[in-house]
Structure formats: structure tokens, C-alpha cells
Amino acid sequence: xxxxxxxxxxxxxxxxxxxxxxxxxxxxxxxxxxxxxxxxxxxxxxxxxxxxxxxxxxxxxxxxxxxxxxxxxxxxxxxxxxxxxxxxxxxxxxxxxxxxxxxxxxxxxxxxxxxxxxxxxxxxxxxxxxxxxxxxxxxxxxxxxxxxxxxxxxxxxxxxxxxxxxxxxxxxxxxxxxxxxxxxxxxxxxxxxxxxxxxxxxxxxxxxxxxxxxxxxxxxxxxxxxxxxxxxxxxxxxxxxxxxxxxxxxxxxxxxxxxxxxxxxxxxxxxxxxxxxxxxxxxxxxxxxxxxxxxxxxxxxxxxxxxxxxxxxxxxxxxxxxxxxxxxxxxxxxxxxxxxxxxxxxxxxxxxxxxxxxxxxxxxxxxxxxxxxxxxxxxxxxxxxxxxxxxxxxxxxxxxxxxxxxxxxxxxxxx
Amino acid sequence: xxxxxxxxxxxxxxxxxxxxxxxxxxxxxxxxxxxxxxxxxxxxxxxxxxxxxxxxxxxxxxxxxxxxxxxxxxxxxxxxxxxxxxxxxxxxxxxxxxxxxxxxxxxxxxxxxxxxxxxxxxxxxxxxxxxxxxxxxxxxxxxxxxxxxxxxxxxxxxxxxxxxxxxxxxxxxxxxxxxxxxxxxxxxxxxxxxxxxxxxxxxxxxxxxxxxxxxxxxxxxxxxxxxxxxxxxxxxxxxxxxxxxxxxxxxxxxxxxxxxxxxxxxxxxxxxxxxxxxxxxxxxxxxxxxxxxxxxxxxxxxxxxxxxxxxxxxxxxxxxxxxxxxxxxxxxxxxxxxxxxxxxxxxxxxxxxxxxxxxxxxxxxxxxxxxxxxxxxxxxxxxxxxxxxxxxxxxxxxxxxxxxxxxxxxxxxxxxxxxxxxxxxxxxxxxxxxxxxxxxxxxxxxxxxxxxxxxxxxxxxxxxxxxx
Numbered sequence: 041x042x043x044x045x046x047x048x049x050x051x052x053x054x055x056x057x058x059x060x061x062x063x064x065x066x067x068x069x070x071x072x073x074x075x076x077x078x079x080x081x082x083x084x085x086x087x088x089x090x091x092x093x094x095x096x097x098x099x100x101x102x103x104x105x106x107x108x109x110x111x112x113x114x115x116x117x118x119x120x121x122x123x124x125x126x127x128x129x130x131x132x133x134x135x136x137x138x139x140x141x142x143x144x145x146x147x148x149x150x151x152x153x154x155x156x157x158x159x160x161x162x163x164x165x166x167x168x169x170x171x172x173x174x175x176x177x178x179x180x181x182x183x184x185x186x187x188x189x190x191x192x193x194x195x196x197x198x199x200x201x202x203x204x205x206x207x208x209x210x211x212x213x214x215x216x217x218x219x220x221x222x223x224x225x226x227x228x229x230x231x232x233x234x235x236x237x238x239x240x241x242x243x244x245x246x247x248x249x250x251x252x253x254x255x256x257x258x259x260x261x262x263x264x265x266x267x268x269x270x271x272x273x274x275x276x277x278x279x280x281x282x283x284x285x286x287x288x289x290x291x292x293x294x295x296x297x298x299x300x301x302x303x304x305x306x307x308x309x310x311x312x313x314x315x316x317x318x319x320x321x322x323x324x325x326x327x328x329x330x331x332x333x334x335x336x337x338x339x340x341x342x343x344x345x346x347x348x349x350x351x352x353x354x355x356x357x358x359x360x361x362x363x364x365x366x367x368x369x370x371x372x373x374x375x376x377x378x379x380x381x382x383x384x385x386x387x388x389x390x391x392x393x394x395x396x397x398x399x400x401x402x403x404x405x406x407x408x409x410x411x412x413x414x415x416x417x418x419x420x421x422x423x424x425x426x427x428x429x430x431x432x433x434x435x436x437x438x439x440x441x442x443x444x445x446x447x448x449x450x451x452x453x454x455x
Numbered sequence: 456x457x458x459x460x461x462x463x464x465x466x467x468x469x470x471x472x473x474x475x476x477x478x479x480x481x482x483x484x485x486x487x488x489x490x491x492x493x494x495x496x497x498x499x500x501x502x503x504x505x506x507x508x509x510x511x512x513x514x515x516x517x518x519x520x521x522x523x524x525x526x527x528x529x530x531x532x533x534x535x536x537x538x539x540x541x542x543x544x545x546x547x548x549x550x551x552x553x554x555x556x557x558x559x560x561x562x563x564x565x566x567x568x569x570x571x572x573x574x575x576x577x578x579x580x581x582x583x584x585x586x587x588x589x590x591x592x593x594x595x596x597x598x599x600x601x602x603x604x605x606x607x608x609x610x611x612x613x614x615x616x617x618x619x620x621x622x623x624x625x626x627x628x629x630x631x632x633x634x635x636x637x638x639x640x641x642x643x644x645x646x647x648x649x650x651x652x653x654x655x656x657x658x659x660x661x662x663x664x665x666x667x668x669x670x671x672x673x674x675x676x677x678x679x680x681x682x683x684x685x686x687x688x689x690x691x692x693x694x695x696x697x698x699x700x701x702x703x704x705x706x707x708x709x710x711x712x713x714x715x716x717x718x719x720x721x722x723x724x725x726x727x728x729x730x731x732x733x734x735x736x737x738x739x740x741x742x743x744x745x746x747x748x749x750x751x752x753x754x755x756x757x758x759x760x761x762x763x764x765x766x767x768x769x770x771x772x773x774x775x776x777x778x779x780x781x782x783x784x785x786x787x788x789x790x791x792x793x794x795x796x797x798x799x800x801x802x803x804x805x806x807x808x809x810x811x812x813x814x815x816x817x818x819x820x821x822x823x824x825x826x827x828x829x830x831x832x833x834x835x836x837x838x839x840x841x842x843x844x845x846x847x848x849x850x851x852x853x854x855x856x857x858x859x860x861x862x863x864x865x866x867x868x869x870x871x872x873x874x875x876x877x878x879x880x881x882x883x884x885x886x887x888x889x890x891x892x893x894x895x896x897x898x899x900x901x902x903x904x905x906x907x908x909x910x911x912x913x914x915x916x917x918x919x920x921x922x923x
Contacts, residue, residue: 096462102508130580133547
């Protein structure tokens with residue numbers, strides 16, 4: 041009885057009108073829900089006609105009936121579970137609960153998942169796998185769409201077949217490859233060396249190493265395509281290191297044919313020490329110009345957790361000269377760390393080598409990290425400075441005039 | 456979307472769903488907004504019925520969302536029903552569902568069922584601290600203090616950190632109960648606060664006070680007070696303990712500072728081996744110092760003044776009573792510049808020892824080393840909170856030692872900025888932690904709940920004493 045009156049109160053208090061009006065539910069809902077509310081109130085008091093009754097617990101019957109045997113069967117099947125299978129089962133439940141969990145997970149990934157030290161690390165790893173899976177799927181879909189489009193285009197082309205005559209055989213890709221390889225080969229004899237220091241493996245996690253290798257591949261690609269490539273050296277490179285494994289994974293057999301020098305020697309053994317300059321964001325010295333006689337060293341390290349001074353320490357240990365890019369001097373820095381990715385470094389150095397133009401080179405710094413170039417608005421800076429001064433003087437004008445008058449009168453009295 | 460206010464028929468749900476911009480996620484979105492608006496569960500039930508009838512099944516995530524709604528409204532029988540359904544359909548549940556179930560059941564008369572659920576969770580993963588907290592609170596709410604403490608110990612053994620809330624509940628519900636065992640458990644909580652250098656907030660402090668005063672036959676009296684600068688309690692005139700470390704702790708801390716802070720992964724990151732060796736011989740030949748000063752830090756104390764003047768003032772101020780001073784700086788201070796006048800530097804070097812590190816070295820590490828090497832009486836001066844150095848220490852025990860040592864040995868500036876002269880606040884002569892002598896307890900507490908800067912120590916204390 042009490043509940044019935046409560047319900048009645050609720051219905052009275054919360055008129056249906058604002059709800060329907062607010063949320064754009066079709067107007068015809070309004071009279072219907074009113075009858076419904078009335079019927080509900082009646083239902084509580086004296087049993088209404090069974091056809092109108094809403095069985096609120098009907099879902100429980102549906103859930104309990106029929107599927108029970110299935111459930112029991114699965115339970116008996118999985119009586120004994122290995123820890124791996126248990127983890128897989130837990131992941132299934134998380135997926136059902138709508139968390140970011142990949143649909144397919146390999147044994148190896150499951151193992152790494154279980155080895156994660158904390159709950160948040162586990163969640164992070166799952167999210168990473170999930171996003172990777174989504175990316176892969178969308179890539180695949182796009183590829184298929186592309187192929188279909190190509191097939192269609194081919195069909196149309198074959199219908200209206202007009203063989204075009206051209207003086208060049210269409211072999212762009214391989215032809216360009218040859219040109220690039222020729223340049224890279226030349227650079228290996230005459231080019232300016234650029235050293236990547238591969239001695240940071242123990243400072244990085246497996247994923248950071250993988251990222252490093254990807255960045256190095258981009259860098260190598262940029263260098264090969266440039267007009268005047270560097271002669272790239274991978275120094276302190278250990279065979280069968282994690283770096284090596286990652287390179288093999290992506291380059292496969294091309295790894296042996298790359299036109300770069302890979303060595304386990306240190307750069308100090310190959311080059312004279314006074315020619316070496318270690319590039320590091322932590323350096324107190326700022327690079328002024330690009331020196332074509334120097335050999336620049338870039339640390340092959342991706343640093344996701346903040347480990348300051350690691351590469352500076354290495355240069356200090358070997359007694360090498362260090363330098364940082366003049367980011368502050370040329371850019372109005374906004375956010376983000378001053379350390380750049382390896383491929384960005386490569387682009388910057390290539391541009392500097394070809395043009396010596398800092399502005400052009402620093403275009404490769406990600407746009408999100410800075411507000412603008414400093415040298416561009418210098419005259420604007422001056423303008424605003426003038427404005428500030430004008431305002432200052434504007435305020436103090438009377439003061440200045442007074443001062444002037446005073447001095448002037450002093451002068452007069454002295455005379 | 457706004458959930459309807461009363462249960463709807465199937466066709467009405469269909470209509471609503473069609474009008475929703477993304478019909479696939481309609482149910483999920485609807486349940487989310489039901490939880491947000493705290494809609495009566497009958498409405499949710501009608502939606503579930505609609506889903507069950509049209510699909511022949513209800514997705515797990517919808518069940519979990521429905522469960523969240525039931526927990527929010529304390530619908531115990533409904534929670535149990537959902538649990539039964541989930542159990543018949545799925546072998547295990549996910550952590551979110553277990554969290555909800557335990558939380559929901561703990562707030563009801565069926566709280567014992569939550570304990571069996573907790574056992575279930577333990578089979579598949581480490582229960583979260585909120586799982587334990589719900590159970591502990593429920594157990595202590597029903598005066599099952601033994602069970603509550605058992606769960607509490609279990610939680611600590613799993614390296615879960617209890618919130619102040621749970622600790623407070625344990626004090627609250629033990630009020631007026633007798634038993635040496637219980638008393639020991641609660642004292643252990645206070646010692647846990649001591650070991651982890653935690654400070655209760657005001658309401659928790661009241662719970663502690665009331666519990667002490669309620670112990671039958673022991674006549675504890677509690678007073679709120681603030682401790683004098685000398686470290687004496689104005690109520691019971693008891694002298695608080697100082698923050699001296701034991702010989703073993705001190706040596707341990709010194710070694711860990713050298714190993715983790717100065718050397719770390721690579722000595723070259725903060726200094727260089729040659730430089731550190733040179734510093735070591737420098738310090739050894741001039742030991743012991745009374746005060747070690749971070750020269751560069753002190754020189755920025757008043758931005759209007761020249762940097763060497765600031766340092767000069769500070770050295771003059773500290774050089775009383777024949778104190779042996781060591782000032783740490785960097786080599787660039789020796790170059791005659793607008794901020795560093797050679798004559799003033801020369802003048803200062805008569806009053807204090809100076810060590811100049813390389814410009815790219817970290818002088819803080821040297822500060823810590825020199826102070827620790829000089830012995831327990833030696834203090835240091837810097838405005839830096841030294842948090843980054845504390846973070847280099849790898850285990851929490853050493854970090855606590857570091858904090859304790861820092862509290863007792865760091866001299867800071869008095870914050871009054873208007874004064875012409877530089878003034879220093881002496882290091883605390885007493886340690887700011889929960890402490891006891893058996894028949895007295897002194898408990899520092901935070902005035903507000905959210906004061907959480909690690910360098911701030913409370914000034915308010917609860918003094919408890921037993922009258923025999």
C-alpha cells in the first residue's frame with residue numbers, strides 16, 4: 041500500500057510533459073504514457089487485467105531458462121584451468137564488460153600480459169593491443185577497398201584501351217631506387233659521416249627499442265632520398281642485440297644490403313676525438329652553425345620515462361664536445377620536451393647540411409611544440425615593446441614633465 | 456538521453472530506440488543515463504525485459520550496468536538475483552562486477568555473502584583495496600571486530616594501502632569495547648601511521664580521541680594542543696622525541712645516498728668520478744662542518760638583490776657561534792660578473808669553506824653527501840624540497856629515513872619577505888610523527904582533509920595521557 045502511494049506521488053510530481061517536450065520524443069507518446077501511468081497505479085492497488093500488466097521480472101526467466109544447461113556444461117569442461125587459460129577467461133569477461141581488450145590474443149601476448157607487474161600496467165598493455173588490433177583491421181579494410189577500386193578502374197581502362205606512347209618505360213619505382221642507391225654508395229665513399237650511438241639498449245624497455253628502430257628506419261629512408269646523403273654509421277652495435285633483432289624483423293634480407301656502416305666499434309675508435317660532436321638536448325652548449333668538417337653523433341634512444349642526462353653522461357665520460365639544437369633561440373617554445381625523434385633530427389641535419397638555413401631546418405620540429413619562429417616577429421616584438429614604453433610614459437607623463445620643469449628651474453636658478 | 460520515469464512497453468522502447476541517433480548503443484547509453492539520474496529500477500527492469508524478449512539474451516555489460524543501478528539504490532534482493540543469473544551464465548565475472556557486488560552487499564544485511572564473493576575474487580586475482588575496505592567496514596559495522604582486523608591484516612599482507620577512512624572505521628566501531636587483543640590491534644594501526652609518516656585528518660583524530668577515552672577502566676584523557684618550538688607538549692610537559700636516526704639507519708642512509716643519488720645508473724649523469732673523488736678528499740680534510748649551504752639556492756632568495764649579496768648575508772647570519780660553514784657552488788661563481796663580485800666572494804671565503812663544482816654538475820648531491828659525512832649534528836640550508844633526490848632512493852623505507860632526517864636537519868628561510876634581513880627557521884628539534892611512551896600518545900594531525908604537500912608537517916597535536 042505504501043509503495044503504491046509512493047508511486048502515485050512520483051507520478052504526480054514528475055509530470056510527463058516536460059520529459060516529452062525536452063527530449064523530442066514524438067508527441068504521440070504523451071497520451072500513451074499517461075494511460076500507462078494510470079494503469080500502473082491501478083495495478084498496484086487492485087489487480088489489473090493481465091494483458092496490460094508489464095512483467096518486470098520476465099527477463100530473469102529468459103536468462104535462467106534454456107541456457108542453464110549450456111552454462112553448466114561449460115563449467116564442467118573447464119574444471120581444471122592452467123593460469124594461462126584462466127587469464128584468457130578473465131580477458132573474455134573484461135571484453136564482455138565493454139573494456140578495451142583485444143579480440144584475439146596470442147599465447148605470447150598473454151604471457152607478457154601476465155608478467156606485467158601491476159593492474160594498471162596490465163590495463164595499459166591490453167589497451168595498446170586493442171588499439172593495434174583496431175588499426176590493423178581498418179588498414180585491411182582500406183586495402184580491400186583500394187583493391188576493388190583498382191580492379192574497377194582497370195576494367196574501365198581495358199574497355200577504352202588507348203596505348204599511350206611514351207619515350208620512357210614506366211619503371212619509376214625501381215629507377216628511383218637505383219638513383220638513391222647510387223647516391224648512398226657515393227656517400228659511403230665521400231659523404232660526411234653521421235653516427236648513431238647504439239649503446240642505450242639497457243636504458244630502454246623493449247617497446248622503446250622497437251620505437252627506436254622504427255625511427256632509425258625512417259631516418260635511413262630520408263637520408264637515402266636526399267640529394268646529398270650522410271654516410272650513416274651505427275656504432276657500438278652488438279650482434280644479436282635487441283636492436284639487431286628488431287632491424288631484422290622489419291628489414292628482413294634487405295638488412296644486409298643497406299648502404300650504411302654497421303660496427304661494434306665505438307665512434308672514438310673510428311674518428312679523431314676532436315672532430316666528434318655529441319648532439320644532446322641536455323648539452324649546455326648551443327649549436328650555432330652546422331660544421332661540415334665535424335662528425336655529429338645522435339644517441340639512438342627513445343626516452344618515454346624521463347631520464348635526463350643519460351646521453352650527456354656518455355659524452356662526458358668520453359670527453360667529447362656536446363651541442364644542443366638552438367631551439368630556444370629560433371622557436372617560441374610552447375609545450376613538450378626538447379628532445380626530438382631520430383627522424384626529425386635526421387631531417388633537420390640534412391636540411392642544415394644542404395642549406396645552412398636554421399629556419400628551414402627547424403620546420404621539422406613538430407608544430408604542436410612551438411608557437412612560432414622568433415626571428416619572424418622580431419619587428420613585432422619591437423613594436424609591442426614600444427607600445428609598452430609609450431604606455432609607461434603615458435602614465436608618467438605628468439611626472440616627467442614635472443621633473444623636467446624642476447630641472448629646468450634649477451638650471452635657471454643656477455644661472 | 457533522459458531515461459523515462461516509469462516502465463515502458465516493448466513498442467515504446469522500440470520507438471525510443473529508433474529516435475536515438477545511434478540505435479546499436481542505445482541500451483548501453485540508456486543504462487548509463489539511468490545510473491546518472493538514479494532512475495527507479497522498475498524502469499531498468501522493463502528495458503531488460505524488452506531486451507530479453509527481443510534478443511533472447513541480455514549482454515553481460517548491460518547486466519553489469521543494471522547491477523550498478525541496483526547497488527546505487529541498495530536493492531539487495533535484486534543484487535542477489537543478478538548475481539545468481541551471472542553465476543549460472545558465466546564461470547567467472549570481471550573485476551568491475553565483483554566490485555559492485557561486494558560494495559552492494561556490504562551495505563546490506565547480506566554482508567556475509569560479500570565475504571564469500573571476496574574469496575571468489577581471490578581465486579582469480581588480487582582483490583582491490585576497495586573490496587577489502589567494503590568488507591572491513593561491513594564487519595566492523597556489525598561489531599565483528601576480529602573478522603575486521605583479520606581482513607585488515609590480510610590486506611596489508613597483500614601490500615594494499617588502506618585509506619584513512621577504513622582506519623577511522625576501525626577506531627569508530629571499537630569504541631567502548633574491552634579486550635587487550637583489540638587494543639593491541641588499534642595501537643598497531645597508530646604505529647602503522649608512525650612507520651609510514653602519515654598524519655590523520657581532524658575527524659579521524661576525533662575518532663582516535665574518543666576511542667581512547669572510551670576504553671573501560673583506563674582513564675585516558677585527550678587534549679588538542681600545539682607543540683612549542685622547543686618540542687615540549689604544553690599539556691603534559693612531555694618532551695617529544697627528536698628525529699635522530701639510529702647509528703645503523705644513519706649509515707644505511709648515507710650509503711644509499713652515495714649509491715642511488717650520487718652514482719645512480721651512471722656517475723657521469725650528476726657529476727664525474729674525478730670530481731666526486733676530489734670532493735670527497737676536500738670534505739675529508741676539512742671535516743666536520745656544522746652547516747652546509749647550497750650557495751646558488753641561497754643566492755636567489757631575494758630577487759631584487761645581487762646574488763652574491765644574498766649569499767653574503769646568509770653566510771654572515773649563519774656564521775655566529777663559530778659554526779663551521781661549507782658553501783657549495785659552481786665554478787661560474789668565481790668569474791667576476793654583474794651578479795658575482797670578486798671582492799665579495801673573497802670576503803666570504805674568509806668566513807666559510809667553499810667548494811665549486813663544475814657548471815654542469817649537480818650541487819645538491821654534494822650537499823647531501825657533505826652533511827651526512829659531517830655527522831648527526833650537521834644541518835644544511837636550502838629552499839629546495841629535495842624531492843627529486845628522494846625519488847632516486849629505490850625503496851620506501853629509505854625514503855622514510857630520508858624524510859625523517861630531512862625534517863630534523865634542514866634549515867629553511869623564514870617566509871616573511873618584507874624584512875630586510877635574512878632570517879632562518881631552525882630545523883625542528885623534535886620529530887613530527889605519531890609517538891608513544893606507553894602511558895602517553897602524541898599524534899600530529901592535519902587541520903584540513905586535503906593538505907597533502909609532503910614537505911608540510913602539521914603543527915597541531917593530540918595529546919593523550921593516562922591517569923593512574
